[in-house]
Amino acid sequence: MDFLEGIPWGIIAPIFIIQLLLLIIALIDLSKISDTNGPKWVWALVIIFFSIFGPITYFIIGRKQG
Amino acid sequence: MTAILETTNLTKIYGSEQAVNKVSFSLIEGTSTALIGPNGSGKTTTLSMLAGLLQPTDGMISFNGEKHADIRKHIGFLPQYPQFFSWMTALEFTEMAARLSGMDSRHTKIEAQKTLEFVGLGEALRKKTGAFSGGMKQRLGLAQAIVHKPKILLLDEPVSALDPVGRREIMNLLKSLQQNMTILYSTHILNDAEEMTNQLLFLRKGELVEQGSLSDVKTKYDSPRYRVEFASAQDALTFAARSPWKVSYEEIFAFIDLDNELPEMNAVLGYLANSGLGIRKVERQTSSLEEIFMKVARQE
Amino acid sequence: MKNLIVLFQKEWRENTRNFKILWIPLVFIFFGLSEPLTSYYLPQILEAVGNLPEDAVFSLPEFTAAQVIMATMGQYQFFGMLVLVLGFAGTISRERKNGTGTLIYVRPISYLSYFLSKWKVIGTIALVSVWLGLLTTWYYTELLFGKVDTADFFAFAGTYSVWILFVVTIVVAMSAWLPTGAAATVSLLLVLLVQIVDSLLGAYWTISPWKLAIYATQWLTGSPDATNFWWSIVVTLIAIVGLVVFGVWMSKRNASKTKI
Numbered sequence: 001m002d003f004l005e006g007i008p009w010g011i012i013a014p015i016f017i018i019q020l021l022l023l024i025i026a027l028i029d030l031s032k033i034s035d036t037n038g039p040k041w042v043w044a045l046v047i048i049f050f051s052i053f054g055p056i057t058y059f060i061i062g063r064k065q066g
Numbered sequence: 067m068t069a070i071l072e073t074t075n076l077t078k079i080y081g082s083e084q085a086v087n088k089v090s091f092s093l094i095e096g097t098s099t100a101l102i103g104p105n106g107s108g109k110t111t112t113l114s115m116l117a118g119l120l121q122p123t124d125g126m127i128s129f130n131g132e133k134h135a136d137i138r139k140h141i142g143f144l145p146q147y148p149q150f151f152s153w154m155t156a157l158e159f160t161e162m163a164a165r166l167s168g169m170d171s172r173h174t175k176i177e178a179q180k181t182l183e184f185v186g187l188g189e190a191l192r193k194k195t196g197a198f199s200g201g202m203k204q205r206l207g208l209a210q211a212i213v214h215k216p217k218i219l220l221l222d223e224p225v226s227a228l229d230p231v232g233r234r235e236i237m238n239l240l241k242s243l244q245q246n247m248t249i250l251y252s253t254h255i256l257n258d259a260e261e262m263t264n265q266l267l268f269l270r271k272g273e274l275v276e277q278g279s280l281s282d283v284k285t286k287y288d289s290p291r292y293r294v295e296f297a298s299a300q301d302a303l304t305f306a307a308r309s310p311w312k313v314s315y316e317e318i319f320a321f322i323d324l325d326n327e328l329p330e331m332n333a334v335l336g337y338l339a340n341s342g343l344g345i346r347k348v349e350r351q352t353s354s355l356e357e358i359f360m361k362v363a364r365q366e
Numbered sequence: 367m368k369n370l371i372v373l374f375q376k377e378w379r380e381n382t383r384n385f386k387i388l389w390i391p392l393v394f395i396f397f398g399l400s401e402p403l404t405s406y407y408l409p410q411i412l413e414a415v416g417n418l419p420e421d422a423v424f425s426l427p428e429f430t431a432a433q434v435i436m437a438t439m440g441q442y443q444f445f446g447m448l449v450l451v452l453g454f455a456g457t458i459s460r461e462r463k464n465g466t467g468t469l470i471y472v473r474p475i476s477y478l479s480y481f482l483s484k485w486k487v488i489g490t491i492a493l494v495s496v497w498l499g500l501l502t503t504w505y506y507t508e509l510l511f512g513k514v515d516t517a518d519f520f521a522f523a524g525t526y527s528v529w530i531l532f533v534v535t536i537v538v539a540m541s542a543w544l545p546t547g548a549a550a551t552v553s554l555l556l557v558l559l560v561q562i563v564d565s566l567l568g569a570y571w572t573i574s575p576w577k578l579a580i581y582a583t584q585w586l587t588g589s590p591d592a593t594n595f596w597w598s599i600v601v602t603l604i605a606i607v608g609l610v611v612f613g614v615w616m617s618k619r620n621a622s623k624t625k626i
Contacts, residue, residue, distance in 0.1 A: 011509065015399045022392050025385050034152070034196050052396060059389050060452045065460055110626060117472045120622045138474040145626050149465035151376075153383040165372045166473040210469055222626070 019051050026055035035064045068130075070095040070248050071116070071137065071218055076125035078111050078272075085111040087272040088125065093218065093248050093265075100259035101252040103269030104363055109252035110146070112269070113222050116250070117143040139168065142216035142247075146223040148207030152196030156187055159195060160209050167214035174213075181213040182206075185239060201232045208236065212243065219243065221251035225258060237261060256355040266355075268362050276362050280355070287358040290327040291351045292334065294320045297344025305343055309334075318346075369475050373483035381487055386453060390491055393449055394442065394499030401438040402506040405429050431511040432586040435519075438503040439526060442496065443579060447557045450492055450530075451537055455550035457484050458541040458617055465625035477618040481542060481610065489534045496530050497523060518585050525582035525595075528602055532575050533557050535606045539613035542620065575602040 026047045030036070036043055043062045047054045069092035078086040086108040093099055101109050114120040116127060118138040129135035150159055160178035165171055182191055185205040190198070195206060204227065211219060224240065225233040240249065241262055253259050259266065266283050268276035276283060296302040296318050306315040311334065312323045324330045338345055353361075381387050404411065406429075429437075458481075461467035470480070500523045507514060536556050540549040564576035572594040581590040581598060589595075 011506075012403060015396065015403060018392050018396045018399065022389060022396075025388055025392075029385055052393075055389065056393060056449065059385065060449070063384070065384065065456060114622075114626055119468065119471055119624065119626065136474065138472060141472070143469075143472040145465075145468055147465070148469060149625070150469070151380065151466050153380060154376075158379075162372060162376055163469065163473070166369050166470065166475055168368075168474060171372075207469075 022052065022055040023047060026058050029063060030058065033063055036062050037064060038062070068095055069093060070130055071250075072128045072131075073116075074126045074128070076112065076115060076127065077123045078108075078115060078120060079123040084272050086115070086122075086269075089269070089272075089274045090125075091265075091267055091274065091277055093250055095217075095248055096245070097264035098244055098249040098251070098262050099265040099267060100263040101250060101267045101269060102254065102256065102259055102359060103252075105254070106271075107269040108272040109269055110222055111272075113143070113220050113250070113252060117141060117220055137218070140217045142167075142211030142214065142219045144204075144207045144211040144219075144221045144224055147227070148203055148210075150195035150198070150203065150206065153194060155192050155194055156182055156198075156206050156209070157191040159206065160213050163210035164213045167216070169214045178209075178213055181209045185209045186235065201228055204228060204232070204236065208239065212247070215246070217248060219247045219249045219251075221249065223253060224251055226253065226255055233258075256359055260355045268359075270363060275365075283358060284352060284355070287361055288353050290324045290331075291353075292322045292324070292331070293347075293349050293351055294322065294338065294345060295347040295349075296320065297346060301343040301345075305338075305341065309337060321351075369473075370479035370483055373470075373475070373479055374486060377483045377487040381491060387491055390449060390453060391495040391498050394446060394495040395502050396499075397441040397445060398438055398499035398502035399506060401441055402434045402503055402510055405434050405437065406510040429511060431507045431514045432583075434507045434511055435500070435503055435514060435522070435586060436583045438500065439579065439583060442499070442526075443561070444558070446496070446499075447533060447554075450533055451550055451553045451557060454488050454534070454537050455541055455553055456546040457488065457538055458613075458620075459544060459546040459549055460541075462620060462624045463545065467621065467624040468626055471621040471624055477621070478614050481538065481614045481617050485535065485538050485610065485613075488538060489531055492530050492534050493527055496527065500526070514586065521585035521589075522582050525578055525585060525599075528599055529575065529578040529582065532578070532602050532606055535609040535613070539609040539616070542613040542616040573597040573601055575605055578602060 027044070030040060030043055030047065043058050046062070047058050050057070072090075072092040074090050075088045076086060076090065077084070077088055089108075089112060091099075101112065103109055111120065115122050116137065118136065118141075126133055127135065127137060129137045129140060154162075157175075157178055160182055161174045164174040164178055169177065179191060182188060185208050187202065187205050187209065190202060195203070198206065204224070208224070211221070221240070225236045228236060237258060240251075243249065244262065249262075260280065263280055266276070266278060266280055267274060268283075276286075278286070294302075294305070296305065299318050302315045302318050302320045305320050306313045309322075311330070314321045322334060324334070335348070338348070458467075461470070500519075504514060504519055533553075537549070537553045540553045540556075543549065544552060561576045561579075564574055565580075568574065568577065572591070575598065577594070577598050581595050584590040
């Protein structure tokens with residue numbers, strides 16, 4: 001894994017921070033919302049396991065707007 | 067006795083279906099009017115046109131004599147199933163409603179709060195409407211309809227979705243509003259109509275088939291029926307068997323339906339007096355609104 | 367116009383509480399970050415993942431700073447448009463469908479205020495998101511690839527902003543006109559498909575809103591033809607005004623379709 005050594009983490013870190021933020025926001029919203037399109041636990045898995053696209057898909061089609 | 071709102075030949079046609087056909091009536095300031103009729107008779111369509119949601123196909127609505135007026139400024143409207151933004155609190159929604167109706171923003175918060183307390187939502191001011199029960203939504207619906215103190219209140223089946231207790235409470239609220247507002251409400255629960263109405267409007271298949279005050283309508287459709295209370299069931303039976311009129315009986319009572327009240331009633335009384343039967347009481351019965359409704363709804 | 371403020375506040379509050387003012391900027395910033403980073407580290411990434419034969423001569427193109435910024439815009443032109451269209455296609459149609467519009471439409475509102483309140487909030491979210499993303503990409507590009515002239519960058523981002531505003535206006539107007547599903551479909555056709563058609567057949571004309579993205583990128587490498595550029599801007603602005611008028615009219619006409 002020596003290729004990891006050359007990577008300047010200070011530059012790369014923001015991209016992970018943003019993914020983490022999206023994940024947290026999506027999970028907070030999921031926990032507060034009364035109803036979703038489809039079972040909540042499925043959306044929890046989608047949000048957690050599909051980085052970046054999981055939270056986006058949840059926000060676009062998962063949450064019931066009203 | 068000035069008409070605050072008047073409709074002239076109000077008509078709504080969808081394709082080939084006449085939802086509302088040439089309906090003309092007027093609402094007198096400070097009175098309550100019940101709009102009754104079977105399902106699909108055009109009650110909601112009529113209210114929607116008055117609320118400015120639907121454009122009439124033909125006819126006219128005038129407010130205080132002003133023709134084709136934008137009466138949205140003067141009304142409060144409560145749909146049968148009011149829908150709210152689930153992310154808003156009751157207070158936020160009521161305040162927004164007041165401001166959109168043109169109320170000065172300096173007063174809206176206080177007014178919204180007072181109104182919510184009036185409808186019994188004082189405890190739920192800061193609750194999100196998404197968590198509201200049906201009864202709470204109905205109350206909030208009433209609050210948003212009256213918060214800006216409109217001159218006219220339009221209510222579509224305001225209590226029909228509620229349980230008896232809720233219904234009682236909302237009816238009492240509405241009655242207390244009667245003094246300050248002109249109310250037009252639709253209902254299919256005729257007890258409610260009987261309880262709070264100066265004017266009845268009967269709709270059937272989109273047409274206004276009857277209108278008038280509760281007593282006028284009752285007089286018009288009343289069919290004379292007398293109830294005679296006998297001393298015994300045997301006497302009632304004897305009377306029913308022998309008398310020349312249309313008589314039905316039940317235990318110690320006999321019911322006489324007359325076509326021609328005045329002359330016939332004299333004969334009935336004479337017959338009873340000479341019959342030798344034990345008579346305790348003779349009384350005239352008035353038809354309930356329910357019975358009148360059935361009559362009007364059935365006649366073609 | 368008094369109720370514009372009230373409706374604007376409602377719209378803003380809604381987009382705060384459904385987190386759109388957070389997640390949409392984050393998505394645009396994400397692409398603004400990931401594009402320069404993946405371009406820069408592509409060789410290492412390939413090396414790490416790849417079972418490339420030892421002696422494979424694999425020459426990667428050397429990206430210029432301008433190309434990296436264009437690549438970010440390329441992501442926006444697909445994923446960004448998808449997010450904007452799908453995220454906002456229900457803004458008016460949903461209020462009709464679920465009946466929440468009813469208690470707004472029975473009040474003496476002007477439909478111009480109603481439409482503009484939505485247009486302004488969505489436009490703000492979209493523009494702020496795009497600018498945050500582009501500024502991020504600019505910063506990273508300068509860090510990893512080299513300098514991009516400030517004036518060039520602002521000319522590029524400014525031009526692209528007009529296109530974004532055009533897209534937002536399409537989405538809101540379609541939502542005023544059609545049910546949510548159809549509004550999203552037609553918006554995507556207008557934004558994505560017409561763009562492809564324009565780039566395939568568009569050699570025959572030079573003035574079109576769908577050419578703005580290309581003209582925007584031309585600021586990074588030189589400058590677009592002034593006449594074509596300015597006329598495209600003018601045509602786009604006229605189209606935006608036209609779409610607003612159409613949207614206001616449709617909001618009013620369709621108010622009667624709200625669930626009662």
